Amino acid sequence: MRPLVRLLSTLLALTVAAAGALLALEVGWHWWRPESGPLLVPWPRWQAELASLGWDAYAVRVGAGVLAAAGLVLLLCALGAGNRAIRLTDPADEVSVSTSPRSLARLVGLTVRAQDNVAGATVTASARRVRVRAKSTLETEGELRPRLLATVSALLDDVPLVRRPKVSVVVDSPKDRR
């Protein structure tokens, strides 16, 4: 999301700069020589078209809808571009440490997969929550889940996280489906 926001904001800034330059240029030119035609932008033609178009025209409604949707997308992109790094406690003054969500997920995943009777696991992690989805063919959810919860909690106790994420474990076992 972050590179996208950087790209979008660069393009927006370029557009704003170009629009500002054209505005100043055209207004100045028309003020200086009112009788000669427009410099770059055919604005008298646009003026005539806009004057003949009502607010309730189909094109205007569609354009407004597209503009609002684009604005919403941009808004969500900007909100979603936050820093996702997971902070660890500072080992010393003026030293700050962080790790990536992917790293934490990898760490938890390795431990979970090393447990007995776990056939496979997918882990997603963020600063607030660690989700584990384990597969087991030999144990039911009731048997395996408390054990995995305890293991992951013990593991997270070993990692000096600033904020301890909540752990949720789901076990997918064919034994439960009987």
Added chain:
Amino acid sequence: MSKSVAAKALSRSYTGERTWAFLVGLLALAGGALALVVGFGLLGEFRGRRPLLDPMALDWLGGHATPARIVAIVLGVLLLVLGLRGTLRSLRPEPRPDVDLDRTEGAELVVTAAAISGAVQADAEQLDGVSRARVRAVGSRTSPALRVTLWLNEGTDLRSVWTELDTRVLTRARESLGLDVLPTAVRLELDTSAAKRVR
């Protein structure tokens, strides 16, 4: 709460870009929604049927031609300047400042960014469990900081890397540079072994 230099050095700041994108998005959303409200006649049937370029507004502009022109030109120049500044700001790569050790006139001493990051990188790669290290100087000339990215092997004890990094690598860097504090941001990539194929 203001962030410390070390916390700021963890990653490049996106505040400017995010704020800018947020404001433009908000403006577009509000403008589009307002145009839709007018277009569907929610502000009165008659209002919706008037042309986009309203004759009333044009008359008013014609009556105040000179101030309107001045405002338009000033606005255009302002937008041009702000837009160019924003573009340059976004496109400029993150600076790698050199570290000033001595600012006394005639006896200035400067360590280049490449020298300090090379030295710390070589030290950090000696640590147990570190497979790769990358170090770069970040921040500004007046408040420089180091950003250290460490790739740790699978099964490395995090706490030992923790203490070793501070006691050996960073302390040595501080001592050799003669600085009391050297703000440092460490990014850890855990358990990065080369992918092993399981039969």
